[in-house]
Amino acid sequence: MTSEGYPTVFWKDYYQYGMKPIIDNLIWIHEHIAYGTTQERWKDEDVFVYERTGGHRLLVGLNDNEIASKTVTVQTGFAPYTRIHDYTGNAPDRITDASGRVTITIPANGYVAYSVSGITGTFPIQEQPLTQEFAGAVDLDIPPADNARFVRVGRICVAARKPIVAELYWDAGNWTDATSIVVELRTARGRLMRRLTVTRSTRQGAQLSFTPFNTRDYEYYEFFIRSYNTPPQNPKPSYWLKVTYTAPRTLR
Structure with missing residues (x-):
């Protein structure tokens, strides 16, 4: 280093x-x-x-x-x-x-x-948003979307009253009008905060946004995903979730 x-x-x-x-x-x-x-x-x-x-x-x-x-x-x-x-x-x-x-x-x-001798200095703490990317597929650690259950995508730690914006990209191959994917944003305790539903007609990059109203320094949130009525040719669609948020300066 x-x-x-x-x-x-x-x-x-x-x-x-x-x-x-x-x-x-x-x-x-x-x-x-x-x-x-x-x-x-x-x-x-x-x-x-x-x-x-x-x-x-x-x-x-x-x-x-x-x-x-x-x-x-x-x-x-x-x-x-x-x-x-x-x-x-x-x-x-x-x-x-x-x-x-x-x-x-x-x-x-x-x-x-x-x-x-005598060199000193500190690091100024600068708050800025970051983008974290989650990819789910059959050959990755994060599973693809599943017809039978909600799959946990990942967890983020968000500073108080700072917005969360998630963009979803997905494999819509062979989808029908009945096929959909649902993304949910929940608190670490399981409370549903926001839901995004995409269908065959939805444009890629659909967004889910939420601004925490908690008064604590930070809060943990989790993303979950599930598919519905997927075709046999694409039973468990892969996806890519880009999440932009501001992390806390320190963790207690």
Whole structure:
């Protein structure tokens, strides 16, 4: 997450595997210090050290030896006699020598990220809507529409008094005038809030909209879908549901 480009964070790593504090720290480094091109400073069978050359500069050391820490001396772009701080908290401060070189120790199976001391900053919280897409089909984790029952499409968490807009696209192959699909928006407790019905004559992208009136910070809602009178050639129609809403800033 200190290299060039924009990293991907996996939900399970962040919320389920206890890595949130580690990832939060690396995101902070990525957004506040990791700028510019990359210059290699050291590479061997265990250690890779590189420097991001923009902004305040960032010296990153990676050690994949699971048993032993590794100490290396590398050239840097920092000025002579500069105190540099490890913003991961994994190693103590160091001071470059008269040539801008520095000796760093990287913990076993660990990493360090050094830059000049005293860098601070926070992330402003900006509220904006997002669009989440759900696709249901026989070969996907989310089932297709079903004639026999309502199928749960997915759950969303919506900030108080922020609108929900859902667009439905569906496979209408071989439909008759009697065929339809119904989408329901329910609260997490099962209360029906809105219903959308589409038929053979309905245009793709039909919308369901609802603005929560709850006074709490946020509320969970769930989408369900069911088909009626589908033809034998298309008994369980696939669909694509695009949902635009505003998530809460924090979860309690």
